Amino acid sequence: MHTIHDERQINTEKVELPVRGMDCAGCTEKVSQALNAVPGVESAEVYLASEKAVVRLEPGKVTPEDIRKAIQDSGYQAEVPGDQEMAHREEESEAFSKRIFRFFGVLFGTVLVVVVLGEWLGLLQSVTDYVPGPVWLVLIAIAGYPVFRNVVQAALKGRIISHTLMTVGVFAAVLVGEWAAGLIVVFFMRVGDYTERYTTERARRAVKDLTSLAPQKARVTRDGTEVEVPISEVEVGDTVVIRPGEKIPVDGEVLSGHATVDQSTITGESMPVEVSDGSSVFATTMAQLGSLRVQVSAVGDETTFGQIIKMVEKAEANRADVQNYADKFSGYYLPVVAGIAGLTYLISGNPLATAAVLLVACSCSFALATPVAVLATIGAGAKNGLLIKGGKYLEALAQADVVLVDKTGTLTLGEPRLTDILSLNGVSETELLAYTASAEHDSEHPLAAAIRMAATDRELDISSPADFEVLPGQGIRAQVIGSEITVGNRRLVPDDTIVPQEMNTLESHGKTVLCVLQDNELIGILAASDTVRPEVPDAITSLKSMGLKHIELLTGDNERTANTLAKQIDIPYRAELLPEDKIEVVQQYQSDGSIVVMIGDGVNDAPALAQADVGIAMGAAGTDVAMESAHIALMRDDWCLVPRVFRMARRTMGVVKGNLGFTGVYNLAGLTLAAMGFLPPVLAAAAQSLPDLGILANSSRLLKQ
Ligand code: ADP
Ligand code: MG
Secondary structure (H helix, E strand, O other): OOOOOOOOOOOOEEEEEEEEOOOOHHHHHHHHHHHHOOOOEEEEEEEOOOOEEEEEEOEOOEOHHHHHHHHHHOOOEEOOOOOHHHHHHHHHHHHHHHHHHHHHHHHHHHHHHHHHHHHHHOHHHHHHHHOOHHHHHHHHHHHHHHHHHHHHHHHHOOOOOOOHHHHHHHHHHHHOOOHHHHHHHHHHHHHHHHHHHHHHHHHHHHHHHHHOOOOOEEEEEEOOEEEEEEHHHOOOOOEEEEOOOOEOOOEEEEEEEOEEEEOHHHHOOOOOEEEOOOOEEOOOOEEEOOOEEEEEEEOHHHOHHHHHHHHHHHHHHOOOHHHHHHHHHHHHHHHHHHHHHHHHHHHHOOHHHHHHHHHHOOOOHHHHHHHHHHHHHHHHHHHOOEEEOOHHHHHHHHHOOEEEEEHHHHHEOOOOEEEEEEEOOOOOHHHHHHHHHHHOOOOOOHHHHHHHHHHHHOOOOOOOOEEEEEEOOOEEEEEEOOEEEEEEOHHHOOOOOOOOOHHHHHHHOOOEEEEEEEOOEEEEEEEEEOOEOOOHHHHHHHHHHOOOOEEEEEOOOOHHHHHHHHHHHOOOEEOOOOHHHHHHHHHHHHHOOOOEEEEEOOOOOHHHHHHOOEEEEOOOOOOHHHHHHOOEEEOOOOOOHHHHHHHHHHHHHHHHHHHHHHHHHHHHHHHHHHHOOOOOHHHHHHHHOHHHHHHHHHHHHHHOO
């Protein structure tokens, strides 16, 4: 069922290494630069949220150990794959760092109060007077050593890191004899590290929570007996037994048994669904009331769940533009602050004010503003059946002005029923249906399913056709018992053929009418009707009320059918479009400057989904095309998710703007006060770590939505 696209080239090998210690967006950049510089490395991608590097390398030229060393040299820690013990230690150290964070949090507050009060009452000055300079110096050196070392190492390689400015500030404080300020700066610098670590850790956890859902063992039948084996030993084609109350460990098809399954891990829908013979089941979903025997179709990374995880992890690569701007801005930030400090010194000649300028406005906050918010929303989405492939798409969604909607399978249930059969030219109804059903035997189109179902209901014999060919957006063609059968819309009917009048009547009733040709001669028409999904009208109204004025129906179906349906939900339409016409419509709107959202089901509209600024796929669980071509995949067939994801996108971008605005205004105010000499270095240092906390608090609102 699942095709995994392995982009591996013949001569390269893919290695994944967990990387520890990356706290901000700039870090990933650094690691990936370091990796790409290693000879024999083809490409390297580094992900902040999932804390790993994916490296493509030429085997023989470099070893994973070389890669690990390169990462270490760039200032981070890496594990060579398979190092189980390390993973365990990592868990422990995570718990430890949480404890540390709490400890520092309390300390932070206390010191802040003490510093502010102390400064206000002038106590700090008297302490400074009592303790001799060299003692302060030693304390500063010891406490700040890890940071200073990183800054110096980076500086030697010509790089500036987030603590460079801080270190310059400490140096300035020491130079002007502000010993207490220097030490407190170092203290906040270290606390800031933990705050930042905690901030990213929190966003990361959303992804980690998901990964931990996957069961690690499966009960398979081997030589007639059931044995429990680790999931890594289960193979496609195996039979897995699932008992009531157990998590399903694989993707597969039910061979026997009945159960209700809670599929919320995939679809976000907590209402259990009934499964029985032939149903598809997904890894991580929970079987209730009943046991199942399931034939395995995918294991581990290749399951729908595994793909969700992979896509959520990859989401970081699809960065929002605003993040790119923020990062670029961060790059200019240091020289600008240094410039202001220089000017302050030149104009006022006040070394304290100069030191304060260097201290007040330094943090990773601008770079942090976007990814934390975006990751929170992606995590919240994944828990609700919304797979969002990156901040870029949230950004586009929040600004979108045109929404294009596919019909079959998207607006409609995609479960058409055959309603009318009209045979022509001496062919019987039974023959007509049998030929058509046989020709459609291998088609995945919902119309094909309707035809097959009607034939099965009449207990007709269906054979498997030869030379089956799909004519996208038009129909299909195949060889059935010696003749060529073509099924599809009017386009496929030769020009000189007269189609019966009934066809128009059926179409104006909103039915999809198919023509059946035997060796290019019309032998009958079939009509099918599909129902509009019940939640569509409300969802469309809600989109309109959100200010999305232009919602349009695109369909490959005929004019009359489209008209009837479009009237029902009160939106304009374009009919009789081929898949490539749908792409063109998307492009037209884009060239007019619109930001286009396309909603489809991945059948005949995947290229349009990919072309749109945001492609949203309905009911993507288990359909690879939809999962792969869409930018946002709805893991269950529920139109209520559409207005919801628009709302989530707008909220996210609102939070991002809030984060950036807050940081900007805060830092500007801080810089101004510091430059004018109103902010003592000690307070400046305390003030600089607040934006991070603000961003964390503001963005965490997005974790629950
Ligand atoms: P939509 O744009 O509404 O999703 P499609 O692009 O999937 O529709 O299909 C457009 C038209 O092509 C259908 O209305 C039907 O007439 C014809 N068609 C497509 N696939 C098939 C098929 N397997 N059998 C018969 N007709 C088909
Ligand atoms: Mg379709």
